[in-house]
Amino acid sequence: MPNTYQAWGWTPGAGLDGLQLISKPLAQPGPGEVLVANRAIGLNPVDWKICEWGHPDWHQGTVPGVDGVGVVAAVGAGVDIPLGTRVAYHQSLSRDGSFAEYCLVDAYLLMQLPATIDDSVAAAVPCPAITAWQALAKVPPGASSDVLVIGAGGAVGFYLAQLAVQRGLRVWATAGPQHHAALKALGVVDVFDYHNAQWQAQLQTALGDRPLHALFDTVSGAHAASLAPLLGYNGHLVCIQDRQETAPLPAFSSAISLHEVALNSIHAYGRLLDHQALRAAAQQLLQHVADGQLLTPQRRLFDFAELPQALRQLKEGNSGGKWVAQLSRPASR
Known part of the structure; x- marks a missing residue:
């Protein structure tokens, strides 16, 4: 020694x-x-x-x-x-x-x-894998099994997409085009290019009448807040970077729940x-x-x-x- x-x-x-x-x-x-x-x-x-x-x-x-x-x-x-x-x-x-x-x-x-x-x-x-596990553990079962992983090309998002698929959820994701084929091969329903200004509209069209139950954001608190309107009634907004200091939506609207992920804590x-x-x-x-x-x-x-x-x-x-x-x-x- x-x-x-x-x-x-x-x-x-x-x-x-x-x-x-x-x-x-x-x-x-x-x-x-x-x-x-x-x-x-x-x-x-x-x-x-x-x-x-x-x-x-x-x-x-x-x-x-x-x-x-x-x-x-x-x-x-x-x-x-x-x-x-x-x-x-x-x-x-x-x-x-x-x-x-x-x-x-x-x-x-x-x-x-x-x-x-x-x-x-x-x-x-x-x-990344434990963070993904913690993020997924925040979300209870809901009326819909549709969830969205933002940044699934990164390490946390990559693990999270897999764990969510293995849990039996219908997983949608955003990622750069170079990651789309690999994510779909893992069971992700569809992957949207976040560079495309129409990706949110494309997701909503693909969902149809199915509400989005959870959204996992790996970018920032502000970015997560901007996506809160995508969630359905009683949905879950999970921030893996930063947190929500103020509610991103009006009271008594879609009644979403806000979640903070902080592994080091x-x-x-x-x-x-x-x-x-x-x-x-x-x-x-x-x-x-x-x-x-x-x-x-x-x-x-x-x-x-x-x-x-x-x-x-x-x-x-x-x-x-x-x-x-x-x-x-x-x-x-």
Whole structure:
């Protein structure tokens, strides 16, 4: 075990340009903690956003990154996970994150990996797939089973469309034209090009008399609010980016329900039962990926040393898939 490890450290006020590869002392896990030696790191939009916006708990040298996959290198008191166990995790934004060779994680956050799943595949799962699961869990059954996923070409929307189809819902989606065939092959009824100014009218024509029961928006709170009129009576507006600070429709009109999705909030506000439910769901998602029942977005693999450049590509919308960093075994120092 080395005494130090390499990590990408954050610089206040410098955004992505301030990420620097630094050496940090390797801390040993305390009670209830696990030290994970990272093997793959999944990039998410929240990563570049918080690097640019900052966070109340961050300071010079804080390590960003929420998603990681690796092996258990050391455990603290009260933890009975065997060394060498392959795990995935979704880290709290209030702690040093996954953009590093090692990461200290609370043991209750760890998801054990199926033996047949590759590290880089698993790294594409935690944040987007669990977020999609949470979003879908917000919506109860209704008179109609028609739902709309906005931005199904992105990682969260891609998982959400699949999970909704598997739940037996009639799924409609918006996405760039390059994603249409793949989404339809997964069971999406139809996909609309959001660049087309007539896509909303096309959807309403396709729905006919069937009300839209739920709308999942992955763009912004303002964008979600603009689409609220598409929902039918007692429909559900689910915001995966931002939230609705004010009701988007008049009172006593279509009586829609408003939902906020905030995965990171579970670290501060979740209790034991919340963590148990989330981990059970995450384990099932990983197993479904391993079994081929749930497809991951196309992965774009890169070396750990290129992480800031990949994060910038993600910010600029040049994703074309899910960015995943690969790490070799850290050398002893």
